[in-house]
Amino acid sequence: MRDFIVNHYPLDPGRVILGHAVHRPRRISLSEASRRLRIRQVRVRSLCAAAGIVVREDRASLGEGDFQDFLEYVGRFATYKETISYIGCGPSLWLRLREVCLISQSKMEKGTRRFLWSDVRGFTKPTEDLPLSRETARLRSFWKTCSQLNCTVVDVYEMIQSGLVMTAARSFGPTHFTALLMDPKEIRDHPVPGTPRDPHLTEAAIKLRPDGYTIHYLAKHGFLKIRKLRHPSSRNMRWYVDRHSLEQFLAKHITIGLLAKALNTVAGLPVNHLNKMQIEPVIAAFRISRIHDRDVVQARLAVPSDFGARFLWPLASEFFSDGLARKPPLDTRR
Structure with missing residues (x-):
């Protein structure tokens, strides 16, 4: 019993059960x-x-x-406080680490996601295996290196995780990833991870022929995608335009600057010509360069189908049948 x-x-x-304690x-x-x-x-x-x-x-x-x-x-899962305490970072830096997926959450239960202790310990493992040292004139602390080189914490730590920093060491104390020591000169010689392949905002503005204000306006209203990335040489944050969104925009729209480039003229003449034909712009606002629908301009002005869909526009005056286009300048170098 x-x-x-x-x-x-x-x-x-x-508890005593039938004369014996359990x-x-x-x-x-x-x-x-x-x-x-x-x-x-x-x-x-x-x-x-x-x-x-x-x-x-x-x-x-x-x-x-x-x-x-x-x-x-x-016990496999760590809470938010346990995670940032073990790694040794603040809430803002922790959010940045999560954004770049250096450490990700796992499903603990339905509707709840937590961090696995194995992932948290694996994140700081490269720091624990480094030799111990003290800060010297050559080896600078993690934060001083980031400040001196204008690099983000994520950029530097990704280099160390990849084994690219040969001078990396760890200061005495907790095995936080911010206890790293490194030579700033070696960090400077490495290229920035994730070097942008998209065109710079200034370059995109030159190709589209509006100004930077118009580019930001188009991005705000969903016509373009822009993001800030670190320049590979200066390491400063700059605006870049997503190449795919730029190609999609050029496939549907045309700017006055592109028309002027095709006509080898100033922007005022295409504007007057479009006004006379009562072709209204699809995007028009204060301080914004006028932007027209490419299909409408193509149908009314006999523009070829690939017009404005590439970064290079080899347009000739014979594309326009109304005689508005100017003749190309004479080559006098003979």
């Missing part, structure tokens, strides 16, 4: 598990389901083996 009670009912340690209960109630972990009982059931532990509705308790498996599953 005593073994049946001990094996099937959750008991408190020290020092090690064989079943743990869900309320006791909730009290030990300081979480709600509903979440205990949810975590048990995520860990693959079956809890019967008529028996709100866990066996000793199931409870150990439950504790092992919960």
Whole structure:
């Protein structure tokens, strides 16, 4: 009888059953598990389901083996405070690390994502394996190097994770990734990770023939995508235009500057010509260069189908049948 009670009912340690105290209960109630972990009982059931532990509705308790498996599953995950304390960074830097996916979350239970301790320890593993040293005239601290070279923390740490920094060392103390020491000269000689391949905003403005204000206006209203990236040589943050969005924009729209380039004339003449033909711009605002629908301009002015869809526009005056285009300048170098 005593073994049946001990094996099937959750008991408190020290409880006397039939004259003998139970020092090690064989079943743990869900309320006791909730009290030990300081979480709600509903979440205990949810975590048990995520860990693959079956809890019967008529028996709100866990066996000793199931409870150990439950504790092992919960122990795999680190809370937000535990993670930033172990890594040694603040909330703003932590958000930046998550944005670039240097460390990602895993599913803990339905509707909850946490960080695995294995991923957190793996993130700081490159720092733990470095030799110990002190800050010298050649080896500078992590923060001083980033400030001196105008680099982000993410850029420098990605170089160290990739094994590109041969002079990297670790200062005495906690194994935080910010305890790194390195030679700024070596960091400067390495190219910036993720060197932008998209055109610079100034370059895109030259090709589209509006100004930078118009580019930002188009990006604000969803016609273009722009983002700030670090320049490979100066390491300063600059605006770049997404090449794919620029090609899509050129396939549907045409600027007055492109028409003027095609006509080898100033922008005022195409504007007057379009006004006389009552061709209204699709994008027009204060301080914004006029932008027209490419299909409309193509249909009214006999523009070839590939007009404005590339970065190079080899347009000739015969594309326009109204005689508006000027003749190309004479070559006098003979």
